[in-house]
Amino acid sequence: MRRLPPVLIEDGCPRDLLSLIRTILAACKEISFRVSQGELSGVLGSTLDENIQGETQKKLDVLSNQLLKDILLESGYVKAIASEEEDYTVAGNPDAEYIVAFDPLDGSSNTDINSLVGTIFSIMKAPKDKAADDQSIFMQAGKHQVAAGYVLYGPSTMLALTIGKGTRLFTLDRTHGSFLLTEDKVAIPEDTKEFAINASNQRHWLAPMQNYIADCLAGEEGPRKKNFNMRWIACMVGDVHRLLCRGGLFTYPEDTKNPEKPFKLRLLYEANPMAMLVEQAGGAAYAGLDRILDIEPQEIHQRVAVTMGSKNEVEICLDYHK
Ligand SMILES: O=P(O)(O)OC[C@H]1O[C@](O)(COP(=O)(O)O)[C@@H](O)[C@@H]1O
Ligand SMILES: [Mg+2]
Numbered sequence: 001m002r003r004l005p006p007v008l009i010e011d012g013c014p015r016d017l018l019s020l021i022r023t024i025l026a027a028c029k030e031i032s033f034r035v036s037q038g039e040l041s042g043v044l045g046s047t048l049d050e051n052i053q054g055e056t057q058k059k060l061d062v063l064s065n066q067l068l069k070d071i072l073l074e075s076g077y078v079k080a081i082a083s084e085e086e087d088y089t090v091a092g093n094p095d096a097e098y099i100v101a102f103d104p105l106d107g108s109s110n111t112d113i114n115s116l117v118g119t120i121f122s123i124m125k126a127p128k129d130k131a132a133d134d135q136s137i138f139m140q141a142g143k144h145q146v147a148a149g150y151v152l153y154g155p156s157t158m159l160a161l162t163i164g165k166g167t168r169l170f171t172l173d174r175t176h177g178s179f180l181l182t183e184d185k186v187a188i189p190e191d192t193k194e195f196a197i198n199a200s201n202q203r204h205w206l207a208p209m210q211n212y213i214a215d216c217l218a219g220e221e222g223p224r225k226k227n228f229n230m231r232w233i234a235c236m237v238g239d240v241h242r243l244l245c246r247g248g249l250f251t252y253p254e255d256t257k258n259p260e261k262p263f264k265l266r267l268l269y270e271a272n273p274m275a276m277l278v279e280q281a282g283g284a285a286y287a288g289l290d291r292i293l294d295i296e297p298q299e300i301h302q303r304v305a306v307t308m309g310s311k312n313e314v315e316i317c318l319d320y321h322k
């Protein structure tokens with residue numbers, strides 16, 4: 001089976017981008033090990049701290065962030081980083097070519113129940129005219145990402161990666177510590193009978209989403225004339241991985257539960273990298289009626305609505321909103 005570096009070199013991946021990706025993966029392998037050790041590595045449970053978004057930090061959130069931050073800043077490959085667990089961007093090597101935004105541990109609520117968690121990353125070119133400590137250095141639309149990926153810490157540890165030439169899946173071979181190519185050309189089926197949404201928020205959704213889900217639930221007897229299945233892993237990496245494996249629709253829509261926080265998922269290090277992976281696999285990714293990758297960010301922890309997955313199903317869902 002082919003290893004990650006030769007696969008990317010064949011794709012024309014620049015050497016320093018490859019080195020940067022391998023640096024991120026070195027930290028992910030360490031996170032994978034700690035996650036797999038569970039209680040034995042003393043990383044389960046919460047800290048007493050909150051991040052800037054008012055969320056309680058799990059010990060694994062903090063540890064994963066520290067591992068990624070240290071290795072990236074020491075590597076010299078990044079001009080700046082942005083992380084879910086950092087209040088502001090952090091300056092790196094002023095001469096470096098790239099910037100990286102990441103969610104060090106996605107699906108935090110799953111850590112204590114031995115369920116799926118992951119790491120998400122987004123790589124962009126560093127603007128030459130901005131200093132490393134300029135907080136606006138990440139204000140670029142997702143279509144400018146040069147690479148995006150996630151590492152899923154599940155029964156096996158898997159990497160989904162795109163450098164803009166399709167989406168590939170790799171599986172971590174624990175005997176040698178390398179990522180091996182296990183799916184060369186991910187192709188999300190255009191149609192699906194499966195959706196993923198946190199249904200406990202149903203009463204807070206806007207009317208179009210209420211109607212769309214109601215019609216899915218109506219099954220064969222309803223206007224969609226087919227029965228749907230529902231899945232919710234409570235870890236975006238796990239839910240998006242299912243989209244890449246067998247299609248489906250994943251959505252975290254706008255809701256009215258807390259008027260100050262109508263959206264849940266973050267643009268820079270959740271929606272953007274996942275949208276690139278999904279589009280590169282032939283799927284679609286929207287925030288309301290806007291293509292996610294076209295959104296110009298206003299701040300690093302900006303949140304957006306997210307609907308992504310099988311192309312035709314995403315379009316049907318969008319039609320309810322027009
Ligand atoms: O609590 P809910 O509504 O199930 O939210 C689950 C969503 O929140 C997230 O866990 C947010 O990510 P973090 O764990 O990185 O904060 C997503 O992975 C997931 O889709
Ligand atoms: Mg997350």
Ligand SMILES: [Mg+2]
Pocket residue numbers: 061084103104105106107108
């Ligand atoms: Mg997180």
